[in-house]
Amino acid sequence: MSGQEDHPLVAERRRKLQGLRDRGLAYPNDFRKNAQAGDLHACFANRDGTALEAEAVAVAVAGRMMAKRVMGKASFANIEDVTGSIQVFLERDTLPDASYETFKSWDIGDVLGVEGTLFRTRTGELTIRASGIRLLAKCLRPLPDKYHGLADTEMRYRQRYVDLIMSPGSREVFRQRSRMITFMRRYLDARGFLEVETPMMQPIPGGAIARPFVTHHNALDMDMYLRVAPELYLKRLIVGGLERVYEINRSFRNEGLSTRHNPEFTMLELYYAYAAQEEVMDLTEDLLRVMAQAILGSTQLAYQGETIDLAPPFTCTPLEALVAQANPALNIVPARDVGHLRAVAVAAGIAPEPGWGAGKLLAELFEKTVESTLRQPMFVTGFPAEVSPLARPREADPFLTDRFELYVCGRELANGFSELNDPEEQARRFLEQGEQKSAGDLEAMYYDADYVRALEYGMPPTGGLGIGIDRVVMLFTDQPSIRDVLLFPHLRAEGPGEDPLAPR
Numbered sequence: 001m002s003g004q005e006d007h008p009l010v011a012e013r014r015r016k017l018q019g020l021r022d023r024g025l026a027y028p029n030d031f032r033k034n035a036q037a038g039d040l041h042a043c044f045a046n047r048d049g050t051a052l053e054a055e056a057v058a059v060a061v062a063g064r065m066m067a068k069r070v071m072g073k074a075s076f077a078n079i080e081d082v083t084g085s086i087q088v089f090l091e092r093d094t095l096p097d098a099s100y101e102t103f104k105s106w107d108i109g110d111v112l113g114v115e116g117t118l119f120r121t122r123t124g125e126l127t128i129r130a131s132g133i134r135l136l137a138k139c140l141r142p143l144p145d146k147y148h149g150l151a152d153t154e155m156r157y158r159q160r161y162v163d164l165i166m167s168p169g170s171r172e173v174f175r176q177r178s179r180m181i182t183f184m185r186r187y188l189d190a191r192g193f194l195e196v197e198t199p200m201m202q203p204i205p206g207g208a209i210a211r212p213f214v215t216h217h218n219a220l221d222m223d224m225y226l227r228v229a230p231e232l233y234l235k236r237l238i239v240g241g242l243e244r245v246y247e248i249n250r251s252f253r254n255e256g257l258s259t260r261h262n263p264e265f266t267m268l269e270l271y272y273a274y275a276a277q278e279e280v281m282d283l284t285e286d287l288l289r290v291m292a293q294a295i296l297g298s299t300q301l302a303y304q305g306e307t308i309d310l311a312p313p314f315t316c317t318p319l320e321a322l323v324a325q326a327n328p329a330l331n332i333v334p335a336r337d338v339g340h341l342r343a344v345a346v347a348a349g350i351a352p353e354p355g356w357g358a359g360k361l362l363a364e365l366f367e368k369t370v371e372s373t374l375r376q377p378m379f380v381t382g383f384p385a386e387v388s389p390l391a392r393p394r395e396a397d398p399f400l401t402d403r404f405e406l407y408v409c410g411r412e413l414a415n416g417f418s419e420l421n422d423p424e425e426q427a428r429r430f431l432e433q434g435e436q437k438s439a440g441d442l443e444a445m446y447y448d449a450d451y452v453r454a455l456e457y458g459m460p461p462t463g464g465l466g467i468g469i470d471r472v473v474m475l476f477t478d479q480p481s482i483r484d485v486l487l488f489p490h491l492r493a494e495g496p497g498e499d500p501l502a503p504r
Helices: 008-022 037-043 049-055 100-103 155-157 160-166 168-189 231-239 279-298 319-326 337-349 358-369 423-438 449-456 471-477
Strands: 058-071 073-080 084-091 109-119 127-135 216-217 222-226 242-253 266-272 300-303 306-309 315-317 378-381 403-408 411-420 460-466
Touching: 037 058, 037 073, 037 084, 049 109, 049 222, 058 084, 058 168, 073 100, 073 449, 084 100, 084 109, 109 319, 155 160, 160 168, 168 242, 168 279, 168 471, 231 242, 231 266, 231 449, 266 471, 279 403, 279 411, 279 460, 279 471, 300 471, 315 319, 319 358, 319 378, 337 358, 411 471, 423 449, 460 471
Parallel strands: 084 127, 315 378
Antiparallel strands: 058 073, 058 109, 073 084, 109 127, 216 222, 242 266, 266 460, 300 306, 378 403, 403 411, 411 460
């Protein structure tokens, strides 16, 4: 408490809490429930009122009071827990001591414990006839309006706890997310993959072209980096003989915020020996299709007004063909001519940097002119080696790599490739990345000598895959922003005056 006067609504509830403190009744911890609201509805769905009265089923439930109707000597309340809501009937003459009068002073949002027996009202609603009721936790801040919830989108993200209280739809999104992650684990476990854990703090950030977060380890007196990807550690395990590994990992990239990007995000990353790009694509397609059927009951997904169909075989199209189709000027001269690519990029609104080669220019043109147009599932293949420093080059055309990205609704959902397992070629590419970093590219990779050393022990031919779990959850739950599928997305610091109920 700051000593400043609270908002009147909060101040009144604090006075009620003080009354509970004075009587030694604030925040008890000895109430134990034996039932959940949703389970009661399911278990007794077929019991009529007569049967319930005869059974005298005694229950103890607890949850948040979300509705209250006081009618003289009797009242109704609705208690909501994680499984749903159940009605409670309270009568002054059947409750002990002054419990009924005390109940009337309680507020919407208070957490209650209720004991009683089940019955059905005249309208047939399953209800608990309370024989005892206790206030377990005082809600000091009034909840938002029942019918409008948290209207301010940013406040929903900032105060996720209130969003979850008020929005069953929001709660269901995160239940669905949990089911999907569980499904991915079971799917991979059944195929012989081993779940592993790799370091989140790394001496050298690697595995992706991204800008890392930097911290300092005091005991070792060295800078450390939050991982941008677990890739290089997982492939060390392939070298070590763990032929199929995966990690559901938190990764961190010190980059911008958007509807598709959060600095902290979740990926599924897997590697398996004696596989290549084609097997990885097959696994990706099958995983998404089977998961949709298992979780949603259909391979057709409704996303922001579009119908996405995962049932047909996913389309597979080369990146260069897509870029040429979207930029007809590229058909005039060879598509890998750097000068011409640079001119086309400028015309498309891209500002090329001096060191960009044909591969980087093609990748930027793809992102600018093609990516958003890919609506139904499509594997885009043939990414240039210049932007794929860890992927195996194509034997017939080393300008390209055996790498794909999966796009749905204009968003990249997955990235996979045949892994580069030639240690000398990998060392050469790391050196190229180092030159780019020295030239000012903050996202270029570092030279990882230990990873090159691991490859020198011999890594078998390997296929790798990374799936952006947050984006897949967005697709499966029809959410427009990554912030809608993260319990606590990153936001700017809360400024003064943004909390209308803060002390004044």
